[in-house]
Amino acid sequence: MALALLDEQITQLVALRRALHQKPEVSGEEEQTAARIVQELERAGADHIWTGLGGHGVAAAFIGAQGGPTIMIRCELDGLPIQEVSDVPYRSKVEGKGHLCGHDGHMAMVLGVALAMAKRPKRGRVILLFQPAEETGAGAAAVIADPRWPEIRPDYAFAYHNVPGRPLGQIGLCRGTSNCASRGLKIAFTGRTSHAAAPEDGVSPASAIAELMQTLPEIGTGGEMHADFALATLTHASLGEPSFGISPGSGELRVTLRSQTDRRMERMVSDVETRVAAALDRLSFLSADTSCHEVFLATVNTDEAVEIAAQSATKLGLEQREMITPMRWSEDFGRFGLDGAKSAMLFIGSGEDQPQLHNPDFDFPDALIPIGVSLFVEIVDQILSDPSQANTSPNG
Structure with a gap:
């Protein structure tokens, strides 16, 4: 698989992921996490940054030279009110709170996309959204209700969640309902x-x-x-x-x-x-x-978005798993689809021996970061290199 980043950039993202892991903030309290994300997006040269979206949400735009569709890549800012029991040197320093769902890793992957966007797309826009309050189900609705949302509203939206118990890097694709x-x-x-x-x-x-x-x-x-x-x-x-x-x-x-x-x-x-x-x-x-x-609400994937993700994974040689049934656990990402985006919640295996999500000893595997970045970048390239994708966004 051709990686979207250089080795030194991957090393940088791993260090960043571990720094975020040490300072988790729960839903609605992600102020310092958001501030760190803004710093990294500024270093990556984002063309525009929105802050305070729906609470502490952050979004960044990378704009192509020509008009085209807007693609949003979304991750989550919040940790959990669970005491971490891991003995890793970068374990949580905040009593009673931990990044035990992998949102630290999701943020690192999306920041990796920001680094890859140093070479701007020829057309359209790429929006990177760091969403607050996913764990309570309040964040996506609050972002969409923000009066600045019309400036951001995407034509396509994609997100990952890591899944313990599945082979590392395996991409799970679910058509229709993906989360209950x-x-x-x-x-x-x-x-x-x-x-x-x-x-x-x-x-x-x-x-x-x-x-x-x-x-x-x-x-x-x-x-x-x-x-x-x-x-x-x-x-x-x-x-x-x-x-x-x-x-x-x-x-x-x-x-x-x-x-x-x-x-x-x-x-x-x-x-x-x-x-x-x-x-x-x-x-x-x-x-x-x-x-x-x-x-x-139920998260319902759009067939077109799932197919784009499948073709991108195939091009990268990634193992795929066609899911027959949705996840029992919930995600507020589905609200972006209800808002009009062609969307897909994707699942990425975080290891067959990995502790379950929300376990006190869960730790996102750093080896997933370059895989996740590469698939997101390939999805962006596939959409924005296709001239048949009309500009349906007033901001594209």
Whole structure:
């Protein structure tokens, strides 16, 4: 495979990835990470840089001499609120936080594209987006809602996520839905406390919570992936105060819903609301407030974008895996497709013996950086060298 970068540039990116790894910032707090990214983009000679997009997001444009389509390459800025247990010398220096999903590596790959863009495309634009708050599902929507987004809006959008358990550098291609929809539902119960010797004088949510803990998982039991796939996972339950003398007057239940389609998600949410209402009907004076959190829509790839990625991987001689079913985990990248971009979320194997994403000992493999950069650059070259790709962007 012909690499898009020189050996010294790859060494530079590895050092940068490890520096980012040491200073993770969680969703919505990526200020210092964004500042470092801006420095690197300025060094790479970006033609224009946007900062503060949808929070701490950063985007950079590399502009060709002639008009043409706009291609966006996107990565994520945020780490996780998980304590790293790795013994690598560049492990996280921030207590309780770590880059344990590989976003540090994703950033390094996209900065590698910036280095490769020293030789500008002959036509069109390349936008590199460093998106905030992917882990909470809030970042992509916030970027699109930013009033400067129309200056950036792409015709094509591509992103990677690394996948442990797959051969290093193997490219996963999924047509149609690539990542499930998901959202968290928090059900907060309000009753009335009483002395534990007279529970009948209070209103306890205990029986409602016990009932829902039994019935909510029935909404979606998982199993094989198909259009009607649904999974409801209880993630938290609490009841009153840790006391022996008080009959509880409050409680909370949290459930994560997951589905292959947004329509199926709507049915799941409605089913939860119906079951909560039924539980309340059996208990006078108990109320509940249901709220949604970390809402991810299904990510749906465009066939044309997937085909471009497949042809690029073939040209580079990269191993490919045609995925029959989407990932169960979610991604907010799909919002860029809903905004009109021909888009593809791609998957890149990070090693068959690699710890799982979000494990406390996960570490992005540096050997992926040159592979990821080369595929992104080849995708850009393929689109911008094709004269049949009309300029559909007012900014191209």
